[in-house]
Amino acid sequence: MEGPTPQARTFDVYPYSLDTLLQLISGLSPLNSKEAIAAKAHSVYLDGYLREIRANTIVVEKEYIDKDYLEDFAAYYVKCFRDYPKTCSRLHFFEVEFNVDDFESLLAGSTARLKAQQLQQSYCGFVVIKPLPQTIIGRTCLRTYSSSSSRSYPVARKFRSHLFGIHLTIDETLPFQEQDNVVAACATSALWSVFQATALEFQHALMTPVEITRAATDHFPAETRMIPNRSGLSTAMMAHAIRSVDLEPVLLSLRADEDATLRANVYAYLSGRIPLLMGVRLYDLSMPKGQEFLGHHAVAIVGYNLNANAVGSQAAPDFQLKAGRIDKLYAHDDQIGPFARMAFDGLTVQLENPDGSIATSQSLSTSWPASDGSTTKVRAVPTMLLVPLYHKIRIRYEDAFESVCDFDGFLATIRHVVGETVVPRLEWDIRITDVNGLKQDIAIGGTITQAARLRWLTSSMPRFMWRATAATGQARVFDLLFDATDIHTSDGVHAMLCYDPTVEALLRTIATNPVLSGITDLPNGARKVLGWLGANPSAAA
Amino acid sequence: MTMQESELKKLAEQALKHLSSDKGKKELREAADKSREATESIRRARYIDPEHLNQRFTV
Numbered sequence: 001m002e003g004p005t006p007q008a009r010t011f012d013v014y015p016y017s018l019d020t021l022l023q024l025i026s027g028l029s030p031l032n033s034k035e036a037i038a039a040k041a042h043s044v045y046l047d048g049y050l051r052e053i054r055a056n057t058i059v060v061e062k063e064y065i066d067k068d069y070l071e072d073f074a075a076y077y078v079k080c081f082r083d084y085p086k087t088c089s090r091l092h093f094f095e096v097e098f099n100v101d102d103f104e105s106l107l108a109g110s111t112a113r114l115k116a117q118q119l120q121q122s123y124c125g126f127v128v129i130k131p132l133p134q135t136i137i138g139r140t141c142l143r144t145y146s147s148s149s150s151r152s153y154p155v156a157r158k159f160r161s162h163l164f165g166i167h168l169t170i171d172e173t174l175p176f177q178e179q180d181n182v183v184a185a186c187a188t189s190a191l192w193s194v195f196q197a198t199a200l201e202f203q204h205a206l207m208t209p210v211e212i213t214r215a216a217t218d219h220f221p222a223e224t225r226m227i228p229n230r231s232g233l234s235t236a237m238m239a240h241a242i243r244s245v246d247l248e249p250v251l252l253s254l255r256a257d258e259d260a261t262l263r264a265n266v267y268a269y270l271s272g273r274i275p276l277l278m279g280v281r282l283y284d285l286s287m288p289k290g291q292e293f294l295g296h297h298a299v300a301i302v303g304y305n306l307n308a309n310a311v312g313s314q315a316a317p318d319f320q321l322k323a324g325r326i327d328k329l330y331a332h333d334d335q336i337g338p339f340a341r342m343a344f345d346g347l348t349v350q351l352e353n354p355d356g357s358i359a360t361s362q363s364l365s366t367s368w369p370a371s372d373g374s375t376t377k378v379r380a381v382p383t384m385l386l387v388p389l390y391h392k393i394r395i396r397y398e399d400a401f402e403s404v405c406d407f408d409g410f411l412a413t414i415r416h417v418v419g420e421t422v423v424p425r426l427e428w429d430i431r432i433t434d435v436n437g438l439k440q441d442i443a444i445g446g447t448i449t450q451a452a453r454l455r456w457l458t459s460s461m462p463r464f465m466w467r468a469t470a471a472t473g474q475a476r477v478f479d480l481l482f483d484a485t486d487i488h489t490s491d492g493v494h495a496m497l498c499y500d501p502t503v504e505a506l507l508r509t510i511a512t513n514p515v516l517s518g519i520t521d522l523p524n525g526a527r528k529v530l531g532w533l534g535a536n537p538s539a540a541a
Numbered sequence: 542m543t544m545q546e547s548e549l550k551k552l553a554e555q556a557l558k559h560l561s562s563d564k565g566k567k568e569l570r571e572a573a574d575k576s577r578e579a580t581e582s583i584r585r586a587r588y589i590d591p592e593h594l595n596q597r598f599t600v
Contacts, residue, residue, distance in 0.1 A: 187598040232599035252586035253593055261586050279598060295600035317575060335600070384593055385586075396587075402580040409572025413565060414556040422544070422552060502544050509553035516557065521566040523573040 011164070012060040013100040016093065018047040024060060028089040031133040041369050042137050042178065045337040046127070053143055055093035055124045059103065061163060064090040066128045068192075069138055071208035072183045076227065077132075085131040088138055092163055095122035107164055116166050123168045126161055130180070137178035142338055144172045144303070153303035153330065153339070155197040155275045174275075174302050176338035177209070184209035187233035187277075187298040188216070189334035191241050194275045194300045194388060201273055202390045204245040215244035238277060238298070238386055247388040254382045256351060256361035259344060260324065262382055264430070266301055267323030268397050268466075269387050272432035276301045276387050278331070280380035283349050283363070286370035291349060294368075294378065301385075303330030303339060319408055322429040322471075329364065336367045342380060349379050393432060393464045395484045395492060400466035403492065404428055404480060406525025408470075414510070422502060424472035432484060433467040447476070447499045456497060462486070465494055477503055480529060493532040508533055 014020045022043060026034040037043055066088045077084040102114040128138030141161070144153050156172040175196045179189045191212050199206045207215065210227070216237040217226040224231055233241075239249035254262050262278075269276055278301050282294035305328035326344065333340040342364040349363045361381050368378035408426065415423045442448070442456050464484040470477045479497040486492050498504030510516060511533035522530070544552075559565040 185598065186600060232597040234595050234597050236594040238598075251589055251593075253589050254586065258582070261583050264583060265586070279596065282600060296596055296598045297600045298598040319575070319579060383596070398580050398583045398587075401583060402576060405576035405579055406573060409576050410569065413560065413568045413572060416568070417556045417559045418552045502549070505544070505546070505549050506553055506556075509549055510556055513553065513557055515561065519557075519560050519566075519569070521569040521573070522560070523569060523576055525576070 010062050011100075011103070012062070013098065013103050014058045014060070015097065016050065016055045016058055018043070020058065021047065021050075021091075024058065024091065025129055025136060028060070028062070028129045029131050029136045031131070032136060036134070037136070041336050041367070041375075044369075044375070045340065045367055049142065049337060049339070050093060050124065052145055053093075053124045054095045056097045057094045059092040059094065059163065061090040061092065064088050064128060066090075066130075066138055068177065068208045069128070069130055072180065072210045075210040076183050088131065089129045090126050091129060092126045092161075092168070093124035093142070094119055095124060106166075119163075119166055120168055123170060125159075125170045125173060128177075132180060135178050135180040135182075137176075137337075140176045140338055141170055141173045142176075143170045144339060150306050150308065151303065151330075152271070152306070154271050154273050155201075155302050157197070157200060174332065174338070176332045177334065179334045180209070181230070182228045183213055185213070185229045185232040186334050187238050188212050188229070190277050190298045190300040190332065191216070191233075191238060193302070193332040194277055195245060197273070197275045197302070198245070198247060198388050202247060204247065207241075207245065212241050216241035218244075232296075233298075235279065235384060235386065242386070242388045245388075246391070248391050248393075250387040250389055252385040252387070254384060256359060256381065259362045259382070260321075262385065263323045263326045263344075264321060264401070265385055265387070265397060266304060266329065267326060268431050270301060270304060271429075272434075272437075274387060274389065274432065276385050278329075278382055279384040279386070280364070280382050281351075282366070282368065283379045283381065284368075284370050284377060285349070285379060286372040286374060286377040291379075292371070296383070297333075297335070297380070299331040299333045299340075299342075301329055301331050304328065305330070318412065319405055320425070320427040322427055333366070340367050342366055347379065349381060351381065390464070392485045395466065395482060395486055395488060397430070397432075397466070399488060399492065400468060400482045400484075401430060403482065403525030403528055404430060404468045406523035407480065407529045409523055410526035410530075418506065422506060424477065426470040426472060426477060429467075429469040429471065431467055432464060434464055435461045438465065438467060438481070442497075448497070452497075462494060475499070491528045491531065493528045495536075496529060496533055 022034050022037050025037050069088050073086050096118045098114045106114045125142035127140045130136050130138040141159050156174050159170045159173050161168045179186050188209050216233050219240050242249040279298050282297050283291045285291045304326045306325045307327040310325045310327050329342045330339045345365050348360045351359050351361045363379040363381050366378045366380050367375050370377035462483045462485045466482040466484050468480040477500045481494040482492045483494040511530040
């Protein structure tokens with residue numbers, strides 16, 4: 001039996017460099033010159049990113065069928081007079097250094113020069129190259145920067161890819177792609193990345209960019225033409241796209257004069273593995289005549305950095321919220337790249353109000369290129385957050401926040417009497433969690449007795465809870481759990497889980513003392529928590 | 542840190558006595574006010590300017 005007919009090689013291997021990357025992309029996407037690709041912000045960003053994750057070798061998969069592009073192609077490009085290809089190319093990046101002969105030997109069955117295991121262990125991820133003019137970055141899965149105690153990408157997940165029969169795994173990533181300006185705008189790309197995470201978390205169908213744009217605009221028949229999409233999506237359209245996958249959009253508007261709300265909500269949802277969409281206004285500060293408004297832009301927030309030494313803005317005086325220590329956000333910004341840094345660096349911009357007055361606004365750094373070529377002078381002013389929630393997450397963040405803040409106030413009052421050695425000053429970590437995440441955490445990290453561990457792990461709990469962990473330094477003192485599936489008129493406290501026996505015993509003694517019922521000035525949240533402790537005197541630890 | 546039950550009981554009684562006192566009540570009211578104010582600041586994010594809904598993200 002004859003083997004396959006000899007043909008041009010369907011792959012190539014190159015050592016990594018920016019010049020090689022640009023040359024390859026322009027060769028694979030011939031409607032773009034190398035210079036045009038070099039001028040894109042993605043090129044500079046990806047080069048820095050790939051160097052950081054130690055990409056040393058590129059394997060080019062010359063023909064790759066990408067589902068997202070294929071859907072976009074079927075919906076639009078195939079009907080163009082010009083003959084756009086239906087296949088893409090894919091660039092794979094590896095830390096290990098090898099050449100085309102090593103790789104060819106491996107594929108032919110010899111492992112003397114290169115082993116599949118070496119590829120698997122050093123895989124950095126891939127970038128799909130689309131055969132379109134200007135907008136070329138397709139589905140991109142690159143591993144995150146090496147983890148640290150401060151940097152966190154809660155929605156990143158394990159991702160598998162296959163290269164000529166070799167199974168490859170990226171331990172931690174979330175797919176990214178650039179808008180094509182035809183079937184997708186920036187908001188579409190941000191939604192697409194967000195759905196990559198929520199589809200897994202809440203089991204909904206994955207949508208391609210063209211499907212997202214259609215779902216977003218289905219209910220707006222009087223709007224201007226949506227495909228080709230030259231005018232972007234509105235907030236309401238993005239909310240409709242979220243509804244189309246059976247999730248509930250929660251819209252939060254952000255004020256220019258404070259950023260505590262942004263940090264608190266990003267932390268609360270993202271650490272519960274729910275990504276957020278953030279709308280920003282972009283300003284270029286490099287213009288000779290002052291700042292220039294570039295437009296409204298949407299990104300997907302997929303990570304954050306907690307600065308242990310930061311004194312971040314706090315939601316209330318003397319109320320220490322862990323979220324206040326967020327000093328950087330990581331965003332899938334379709335005009336820049338995956339996991340792009342946006343820092344709370346204290347710089348402000350001047351905004352003109354509708355009445356002509358000038359207001360100073362907090363802003364975030366971006367990696368956008370400014371008109372003078374620098375990448376530090378385009379600022380983002382956050383205007384809104386859009387959170388895609390599973391329908392059973394009903395109780396709002398601020399309801400849990402208020403109860404926690406009330407209880408913290410009660411603890412501060414008794415701290416004056418019993419001392420900080422008994423009731424220490426606390427930092428609060430408020431986040432959404434599901435029952436499995438909570439139980440897994442109790443199973444691996446709790447400092448509770450065996451009996452308590454057994455009781456908590458086997459007890460029935462709501463699927464979603466607001467979890468407020470009170471800690472002093474690295475030591476957890478207790479968790480307050482609020483049933484997030486409840487009705488808002490209920491007292492909401494599901495349980496209190498104590499790690500510190502002294503605090504637990506003191507609070508239980510107070511909660512069961514009849515004198516407590518006569519203290520009418522007790523903040524409502526404190527009454528709820530103490531009420532639960534009084535009704536469950538032995539269940540906290 | 543663990544404490545004797547009698548010590549804890551004494552501390553709990555002192556705490557309750559403070560909470561029942563005028564000073565303690567005042568502190569509790571101030572704590573509730575601070576909490577309300579902080580929550581209201583976060584809750585304000587729910588008030589959506591209709592203009593926001595139609596804002597197009599275009600760049």
